[in-house]
Amino acid sequence: MLHKRFGHDKTGLETRFDAQRIAFAPIVFQATRLLRSTGLLEAVEGRGAEGMTAAEAATETGLSSYAATVLLECGLSADLVAYDNGKFVITTLGAFIRRDEMTAVNMEFIHEVCYLGMHKLEDALKRGEPAGLRVFGEWKTVYEALAHLPENAKSAWLRFDHFYSDAAFPAASRIVLERQPKTLLDIGCNTGKWASLCLARSPELCASLVDLPNQLEMAMQNLREKGLGDRAVPCPVDVLDPHAELPSGFDAVWMSQFLVCFSEDEVRTILRRAGRALRPGGRLWILDTFWDTQRFDAAAYCLINTSPYFTAIANGNSRMYRAEDILALAREEGLALQTTHERLGIYHSLLELAPG
Structure with a gap:
């Protein structure tokens, strides 16, 4: 590696x-x-x-x-x-x-989303704020800004995000649905692609979607267009608020490429609340691209060098984590690793955790 x-x-x-x-x-x-x-x-x-x-x-x-x-x-x-x-x-x-499609996706993301704002990387590192995001306007995080970004930037951001996650979703959904969950909490649902896949594959499943209001509107619209909206419930929650509780009683709690969007202290509070959202016997699933689990140098190189995007553009305080970074934080919050599923899609690992 x-x-x-x-x-x-x-x-x-x-x-x-x-x-x-x-x-x-x-x-x-x-x-x-x-x-x-x-x-x-x-x-x-x-x-x-x-x-x-x-x-x-x-x-x-x-x-x-x-x-x-x-x-x-x-x-x-x-x-x-x-x-x-x-x-x-x-x-x-x-x-x-x-x-090469991956190269094209990465190149357009860097050009449309990151390039101009990266000039403010030093300011972002010193202040812990996404100083480069100001090239698009006055926003606290890119997630609030996403629906308002110029079309080229929004398209490049979504294509970058989906290119990697979508490749891992089919295998990951089979693993999660093997446990036959009846209720799913999708934290950071983005455009609703994960919830859509699971609802389509499991007719008895009901999903609750957690995100900011603008993202939820986009996700619910996509689900309704596919005839799946009646089994999906939008739950507007600002997970950055440590006092904002999540709905509870779920068989499965899901987070895909989500925790990299937060600082370590914020990850702790999210994991704590995610654990409380599980019913007894439930599972917390974390799908992400950990740079220390990659087989190839090129993969680790891309992931490590995505961290400055989070610093300068996305939020000012997160990064691409090692798997062990997340597992250590999970253990602090009373969550134990059950299984790790490696090499899903292009870069992904799927962590299966449970309270205990």
Whole structure:
């Protein structure tokens, strides 16, 4: 894993080059995004091993020769294209970036949601507030702002959130529904996708949805459109208020990619109240992307570097946690781990906990 293998011996020249890669990373990011979105990578790849000149690429994409030259030469520095006899040829990395959905989802999320606000990361770290969120307006958290974000930013945020959670939902729902719960409390229901899946698969299940009013309105509308609204109850609760109790008596309490949205102290209060929401024999389920449980360095890299988004944009005080971080907090609140289900979807682990 990345946290065990991170770093290796390099020559002085290699180290200097790596340092410059970091220094120019924001520029390379934007150039790469445009190489993809303008069709330059597609045009170059279409010529195969023959390649094409910058002028030919400009003609094919409608860009000026200057714009095509600037972007393709940046792509050369990033190993997205090679250059030989005046022509650019696609590389393996360039072809991958052009096609890979995960890369596209991550790239648009960084560009639309994070890029401008990340300039305020230092302020956010010092003040414990999402100082970068102000690029969108005066909001305390991104969750309050979500329904009001510009359409491109809202779409990128939802696509990023759903891309990862949706891949894990089918396997996770089978695990949860094996216990045949009759009542489900979905804390942080977002757009209602999880509740919708469970209600569709279990006709006897009833779900209560907890979120902020704007999110609940979106979730309930989605459930009603699928004919599932009659078995869903909206419960507007600000979980940031430690005195706001959750409804109780549930067979299953569910949280997906939720606790990463809160500080450790806030996680404690949420877990405490979630435990009280369970009936005897009930289970608390936590689905999340813990960076210490990943098999691949790329996965851990992405997760660790999502933490500054929470700092500067989302709320100012949370991060991507290790599984052990959450389990330690759960133990403090009287919750015991029953089972861990690993490698669901792309990055996810599912923790099954119970009071005791």
